[in-house]
Amino acid sequence: MIQYGQGVRKDKGDIGNIDLIDVKATPDGLRLSVGYMGQTAVVEVSLLGKFQAENLLCAVGLAVADGVPFEAVIECVSSVVGVRGRMELVGRSHSGAGIYVDYAHTPDALQSALQALRFHISGRLHLVFGCGGERDRGKRSLMGRVAANLSDRVIVTDDNPRGEDAAIIRADILRDCRNAIEVGDRAAAIASSIAQLECGDALLIAGKGHETHQILSDHTVEFDDATVVRTAVGVQEL
Numbered sequence: 565m566i567q568y569g570q571g572v573r574k575d576k577g578d579i580g581n582i583d584l585i586d587v588k589a590t591p592d593g594l595r596l597s598v599g600y601m602g603q604t605a606v607v608e609v610s611l612l613g614k615f616q617a618e619n620l621l622c623a624v625g626l627a628v629a630d631g632v633p634f635e636a637v638i639e640c641v642s643s644v645v646g647v648r649g650r651m652e653l654v655g656r657s658h659s660g661a662g663i664y665v666d667y668a669h670t671p672d673a674l675q676s677a678l679q680a681l682r683f684h685i686s687g688r689l690h691l692v693f694g695c696g697g698e699r700d701r702g703k704r705s706l707m708g709r710v711a712a713n714l715s716d717r718v719i720v721t722d723d724n725p726r727g728e729d730a731a732i733i734r735a736d737i738l739r740d741c742r743n744a745i746e747v748g749d750r751a752a753a754i755a756s757s758i759a760q761l762e763c764g765d766a767l768l769i770a771g772k773g774h775e776t777h778q779i780l781s782d783h784t785v786e787f788d789d790a791t792v793v794r795t796a797v798g799v800q801e802l
Contacts, residue, residue, distance in 0.1 A: 667773025
């Protein structure tokens with residue numbers, strides 16, 4: 565058996581444990597110090613959130629258990645990249661603040677995304693998000709509460725309103741997010757938030773992630789959060 569984690573104890577029958585000696589945040593990911601059978605390796609990965617360290621150790625353990633040499637596994641780990649639209653760094657403001665998009669569209673997912681991003685910044689955490697129309701109305705105020713508790717500056721905007729009145733959706737969110745700013749136009753909301761970013765800050769744009777369209781009452785329009793960000797900061801791609 566191979567165990568993994570921080571401070572794991574070797575039990576009888578263990579082949580060797582994958583030990584997380586240290587984990588530090590970098591501006592774009594994590595720096596891990598990993599130990600195995602007397603060997604120690606330091607590796608940087610472009611994944612956000614301290615929880616990702618445990619996920620990576622699990623993957624390392626599975627590969628080692630399958631006979632892949634520890635050194636080879638670590639070399640592969642350094643090239644791991646995230647999934648499009650999931651805590652994806654899509655741009656930087658002129659102050660150097662990171663701008664991220666994520667698909668989080670439930671209270672739990674939004675909480676996890678904000679907590680993950682907080683680990684990497686020294687300044688303020690900005691959030692732009694909304695909720696989809698013709699979906700669970702009960703989650704709207706809950707997401708507003710999460711946003712208010714875990715963000716320093718919030719703009720509530722439109723997601724995919726579908727056939728529902730977008731203003732009513734925003735009002736449902738704002739019920740428990742009273743200090744938020746309301747900007748219905750999603751592109752304008754993103755641009756406004758980017759303009760407020762300072763060195764050490766980060767912006768999370770949540771709800772749509774990888775999606776490239778916005779669903780309105782009677783039609784669908786092209787809309788990609790990442791493209792809007794890159795246009796706002798004047799770059800094509802990271």
